[in-house]
Amino acid sequence: MSSHIMPTYGRLPVTFARGDGAWLWDTDGKRYLDALSGIAVCSLGHAHPAVHRAICKQSETLLHTSNVYGIAVQETLASKLAELSGMDNVFFCNSGAEANEAAIKIARKYGHSLGIDVPRIIVMEKSFHGRTLATLSATGNPKVQQGFEPLVEGFIRVPYNDVAAIERALVDNDGVVAILVEPVQGEGGVNVPAADYLNRIRAICDQHNLLMMLDEIQTGVGRTGKFLAFQHNGILPDVVTLAKALGNGVPIGACLARGKAAEVLTAGNHGSTFGGNLLACSAALAVLETLEQENLIAKAEKQGRAIHAALSEGLSDVPGIVDIRHKGMMIGIELDRPCGELVSMALKQGLLINVTNEKTIRLLPPLIFDDAQIELLTATLSGLIKDYTAQDVTL
Numbered sequence: 001m002s003s004h005i006m007p008t009y010g011r012l013p014v015t016f017a018r019g020d021g022a023w024l025w026d027t028d029g030k031r032y033l034d035a036l037s038g039i040a041v042c043s044l045g046h047a048h049p050a051v052h053r054a055i056c057k058q059s060e061t062l063l064h065t066s067n068v069y070g071i072a073v074q075e076t077l078a079s080k081l082a083e084l085s086g087m088d089n090v091f092f093c094n095s096g097a098e099a100n101e102a103a104i105k106i107a108r109k110y111g112h113s114l115g116i117d118v119p120r121i122i123v124m125e126k127s128f129h130g131r132t133l134a135t136l137s138a139t140g141n142p143k144v145q146q147g148f149e150p151l152v153e154g155f156i157r158v159p160y161n162d163v164a165a166i167e168r169a170l171v172d173n174d175g176v177v178a179i180l181v182e183p184v185q186g187e188g189g190v191n192v193p194a195a196d197y198l199n200r201i202r203a204i205c206d207q208h209n210l211l212m213m214l215d216e217i218q219t220g221v222g223r224t225g226k227f228l229a230f231q232h233n234g235i236l237p238d239v240v241t242l243a244k245a246l247g248n249g250v251p252i253g254a255c256l257a258r259g260k261a262a263e264v265l266t267a268g269n270h271g272s273t274f275g276g277n278l279l280a281c282s283a284a285l286a287v288l289e290t291l292e293q294e295n296l297i298a299k300a301e302k303q304g305r306a307i308h309a310a311l312s313e314g315l316s317d318v319p320g321i322v323d324i325r326h327k328g329m330m331i332g333i334e335l336d337r338p339c340g341e342l343v344s345m346a347l348k349q350g351l352l353i354n355v356t357n358e359k360t361i362r363l364l365p366p367l368i369f370d371d372a373q374i375e376l377l378t379a380t381l382s383g384l385i386k387d388y389t390a391q392d393v394t395l
């Protein structure tokens with residue numbers, strides 16, 4: 001069958017018709033346990049009644065006006081995000097890449113305000129920041145960049161979780177104005193850095209007058225067991241970007257800033273037609289209220305630990321497991337071999353997982369996952385990994 005959709009995705013042979021909590025049903029009525037949440041988006045689960053109610057109610061009155069007018073629900077959401085994050089203000093957009101574009105523009109303009117003509121941003125190997133030209137240039141994966149040269153200039157790349165490399169880059173390069181980093185690398189393989197990595201980056205930024213910019217697009221909104229992952233470290237960054245789970249499926253992105261970073265962009269510097277419209281902000285407010293009401297952030301911490309423990313036990317005697325990592329409900333199982341095939345094997349068994357960086361199975365279950373779902377996920381997945389690694393060894 002010829003499709004009229006540009007083939008930018010290698011799609012799995014399944015189409016979903018409806019969802020409820022952590023479950024999805026395909027067009028043939030087969031049920032699947034969703035341990036991916038649309039890649040860290042539907043953290044409250046599918047068809048959550050609070051989000052449903054919020055978007056229905058909003059659509060009865062007004063969906064969109066324009067950012068040239070006041071938008072009360074956007075003000076309310078910005079205040080709530082500021083309260084939850086410790087940041088001062090917010091620019092709203094529609095996706096993660098756009099949120100990072102805003103961060104990159106803040107860093108550059110901040111640099112120019114200091115008299116730096118070619119401002120540079122330190123970014124990490126194996127990072128992922130999006131598919132627009134600036135964000136793919138910031139991304140530390142050559143596959144994302146190939147074919148789209150010339151890349152946007154002004155990024156200096158260092159290995160992740162390597163503070164000494166950042167210090168060397170500061171000696172070797174002029175004009176560094178910011179460091180952009182994910183608190184846990186998602187696409188790069190669920191890479192959890194040393195516990196004090198962000199604290200040490202904060203100290204370097206303070207010492208050199210740099211903006212500390214955290215891409216929390218995948219880690220944010222409760223995923224790691226805190227509202228934002230940097231809250232595990234007791235620090236405050238200067239810029240934080242969010243998207244994904246903020247709308248539980250309604251597209252919304254946000255770039256939060258604090259202190260000097262919050263004063264950089266002024267009228268006419270940046271904008272978005274849809275960014276922060278009434279529909280998206282109503283959905284996001286419902287998400288934030290539900291996270292609190294259902295105590296989902298603490299649940300993410302607890303359930304993430306339970307999944308990690310069950311997998312560690314279930315896979316303890318399986319050869320080929322390099323590492324099992326997690327931070328809250330971001331879980332990565334690294335194998336010693338490529339394992340993309342496991343995604344289709346799991347799909348056949350009614351389980352949705354992901355493989356990233358070729359060798360790492362990535363789980364991003366909705367934060368509402370209950371104990372029975374954890375049992376089903378970890379038992380099914382452990383069985384699949386055992387079969388897969390055994391079959392590979394005998395080949």
Ligand SMILES: Cc1ncc(COP(=O)(O)O)c(C=O)c1O
Nearest residue numbers: 095096097128129130186217218
């Ligand atoms: C850490 C991180 N940053 C940025 C992005 C890009 O977000 P979007 O696809 O909404 O543009 C992603 C998406 O996977 C991400 O994981």
